[in-house]
Amino acid sequence: MKPASLKQIIPRLLQWKGKTYATELDIFLTDRNSGKIFKWFLAALLFGTRISEEIARRTYRHFQTNGLTTA
Numbered sequence: 001m002k003p004a005s006l007k008q009i010i011p012r013l014l015q016w017k018g019k020t021y022a023t024e025l026d027i028f029l030t031d032r033n034s035g036k037i038f039k040w041f042l043a044a045l046l047f048g049t050r051i052s053e054e055i056a057r058r059t060y061r062h063f064q065t066n067g068l069t070t071a
Contacts, residue, residue: 021047025060038071039064 027039046056
């Protein structure tokens with residue numbers, strides 16, 4: 001069996017998950033704004049840790065509410 005390519009895997013993952021974490025958190029890097037890059041980095045750190053998705057999401061939202069999303 002031939003391994004699936006990223007072009008095949010990504011749509012399947014998005015269909016299964018629904019959307020990316022960046023979309024869920026309204027972090028769009030299309031304009032390469034340094035503030036948005038830091039927010040993406042912060043979210044990536046949280047979602048990459050050994051905590052649940054829900055805790056990572058709530059923690060990011062808490063940082064956002066308290067103005068802690070800038071370097």
